[in-house]
Amino acid sequence: MTADLNDLYQEVILDHNKRPRNFRVLDKPSHHAEGFNPLCGDRLHLFLNVDGDRIADVAFQGSGCAISKASASLMTDAVKGRSISEVRDLFERFRRMVTTPSDCSVEDLGKLSVLAGVREFPVRVKCASLAWHVLQAALDREERATTE
Amino acid sequence: MTPTALSGAVLDVARVRADFPILRREVHGKPLVYLDNAATAQKPRQVLDALTAYYTGQNANVHRGVHLLSQVATDAYEAARETVRSFFNASSVQEIVFTRNSTEGINLVAHAFGAARVDEGDEVLITAMEHHSNIVPWQLLCQRAGARLRVAPIDDRGELLLDDLDAMIGPRTRIVAVAHMSNALGTINPIEQIVGFAHAKGAAVLVDGSQAAYHMPVDVRALDCDFYVATGHKLYGPTGIGVLYGKASLLESLPPFLGGGDMIRSVTFEQSTWNDLPHKFEAGTPNIAGAIGLAAALDYIRSVGLTAIAQHEQELLAYATSVVSEIPGVRLIGTARNKASVVSFVMGEVHPHDIGTILDREGVAIRTGHHCAQPVMERFGIPATARASVAMYNTREEIDVLGRALRRVREVFA
Numbered sequence: 001m002t003a004d005l006n007d008l009y010q011e012v013i014l015d016h017n018k019r020p021r022n023f024r025v026l027d028k029p030s031h032h033a034e035g036f037n038p039l040c041g042d043r044l045h046l047f048l049n050v051d052g053d054r055i056a057d058v059a060f061q062g063s064g065c066a067i068s069k070a071s072a073s074l075m076t077d078a079v080k081g082r083s084i085s086e087v088r089d090l091f092e093r094f095r096r097m098v099t100t101p102s103d104c105s106v107e108d109l110g111k112l113s114v115l116a117g118v119r120e121f122p123v124r125v126k127c128a129s130l131a132w133h134v135l136q137a138a139l140d141r142e143e144r145a146t147t148e
Numbered sequence: 149m150t151p152t153a154l155s156g157a158v159l160d161v162a163r164v165r166a167d168f169p170i171l172r173r174e175v176h177g178k179p180l181v182y183l184d185n186a187a188t189a190q191k192p193r194q195v196l197d198a199l200t201a202y203y204t205g206q207n208a209n210v211h212r213g214v215h216l217l218s219q220v221a222t223d224a225y226e227a228a229r230e231t232v233r234s235f236f237n238a239s240s241v242q243e244i245v246f247t248r249n250s251t252e253g254i255n256l257v258a259h260a261f262g263a264a265r266v267d268e269g270d271e272v273l274i275t276a277m278e279h280h281s282n283i284v285p286w287q288l289l290c291q292r293a294g295a296r297l298r299v300a301p302i303d304d305r306g307e308l309l310l311d312d313l314d315a316m317i318g319p320r321t322r323i324v325a326v327a328h329m330s331n332a333l334g335t336i337n338p339i340e341q342i343v344g345f346a347h348a349k350g351a352a353v354l355v356d357g358s359q360a361a362y363h364m365p366v367d368v369r370a371l372d373c374d375f376y377v378a379t380g381h382k383l384y385g386p387t388g389i390g391v392l393y394g395k396a397s398l399l400e401s402l403p404p405f406l407g408g409g410d411m412i413r414s415v416t417f418e419q420s421t422w423n424d425l426p427h428k429f430e431a432g433t434p435n436i437a438g439a440i441g442l443a444a445a446l447d448y449i450r451s452v453g454l455t456a457i458a459q460h461e462q463e464l465l466a467y468a469t470s471v472v473s474e475i476p477g478v479r480l481i482g483t484a485r486n487k488a489s490v491v492s493f494v495m496g497e498v499h500p501h502d503i504g505t506i507l508d509r510e511g512v513a514i515r516t517g518h519h520c521a522q523p524v525m526e527r528f529g530i531p532a533t534a535r536a537s538v539a540m541y542n543t544r545e546e547i548d549v550l551g552r553a554l555r556r557v558r559e560v561f562a
């Protein structure tokens with residue numbers, strides 16, 4: 001397999017795709033949104049329990065490709081317990097990571113950095129970003145988000 | 149079609165491939181294996197040459213000027229219409245309207261036929277395997293007219309349930325709109341039978357031939373359909389050019405679709421009168437080069453021979469079906485007894501998009517997604533499929549590359 005495919009489908013991503021974390025429904029979420037990627041038909045429901053300005057709990061449901069599912073799973077792990085302003089900032093840094101040209105260096109975002117390989121695959125950036133768009137929509141109390 | 153073209157000579161795939169310059173390129177350092185033909189076909193040199201010849205030696209506006217070039221361009225454009233007429237065996241060039249694509253052809257009929265014939269309480273019948281382009285224009289018509297859109301069902305193989313379809317054509321059914329061949333499933337529908345059902349109850353029939361016309365000979369008079377639409381870019385021609393066939397008597401009775409230049413006989417601020425067929429339905433400067441390129445593509449198809457093409461593609465389809473079926477976890481979507489070109493499938497838990505990305509890195513281009521047929525995906529309970537589709541220039545070796553690339557997918561997602 002070519003090197004960039006190995007970068008895209010790293011073990012961590014395949015693991016999160018197979019066993020997504022926080023893959024459940026929250027009964028009475030304080031925030032909720034759903035997202036849709038019209039290109040591939042990915043659908044994602046995101047549930048949040050926000051306590052004060054902190055994300056106390058987060059969960060998701062949906063169907064999608066390995067990249068979108070793993071990204072949603074990794075995101076839920078990354079944002080749980082963080083403040084809303086930290087999360088918005090993280091989204092911005094994540095967005096920068098997956099859209100910076102692949103020959104430029106990018107900030108290390110810890111576990112989220114496994115998704116940096118998506119930069120080699122421009123049509124897949126939307127897959128990696130979907131969960132973050134839905135999170136932003138949920139925080140903005142919009143019910144729907146798309147990658148368009 | 150000439151007798152020689154019908155003789156069924158075996159297709160010389162190496163010779164055909166030599167006519168398609170793009171097939172010599174590489175993607176990601178691998179030879180291109182182009183199996184996305186149901187989305188669009190590649191273009192032979194003959195089409196590219198016709199476009200260049202038109203723009204370098206003939207370009208002018210049509211049906212307007214007294215100068216020589218305008219006459220040359222008009223003659224070439226109208227000769228292209230004759231080539232299309234002959235390809236589909238229509239009775240007259242009056243019955244051949246140039247459009248942008250199949251979608252525009254269907255919209256034209258939904259507007260013009262809809263305005264003349266579809267009233268409140270009437271019904272339009274489509275099928276569960278239609279592309280969005282043969283759903284949405286009818287939905288819009290039904291909303292405008294207060295008519296009812298009905299949908300004939302398909303079975304688990306992806307075949308129309310013909311008894312149900314027949315039973316759904318009622319006294320209020322004004323038109324039946326059906327794909328000749330399904331883009332998502334590959335199913336070929338028995339058009340003559342469906343036309344028989346519809347005409348027995350006084351309903352017109354529009355056939356969406358987008359997928360069919362480059363895989364099998366199409367004879368609109370034998371089918372006896374009222375309208376037939378096709379799109380040039382799937383017929384190895386340019387994008388932005390399509391064809392609507394309509395029976396002359398029917399087209400004659402319909403109001404125009406788009407208004408503008410070329411479609412009128414006379415214009416005053418009080419009233420305008422319409423040009424003769426087919427020009428009544430061709431408002432504005434048409435895609436002249438596109439029509440000429442399409443005619444070159446149809447000539448090319450006939451020089452290879454549609455019977456030989458169909459036979460070659462059927463062999464490839466059978467081989468591709470067996471190669472794809474052998475991959476662990478694969479489920480074929482669309483297993484109709486009569487189908488062409490298309491192998492649509494899902495692979496266990498692996499999303500089609502991931503299949504598409506991995507195949508792309510092996511040089512293999514396929515389509516992944518809902519194929520603009522979301523109701524078909526819903527019918528089979530899946531969000532998307534991976535779809536390989538063959539054309540005249542594909543080879544068994546390319547199907548082997550597809551098979552190896554699909555095994556790579558299995559390795560990645562082991």
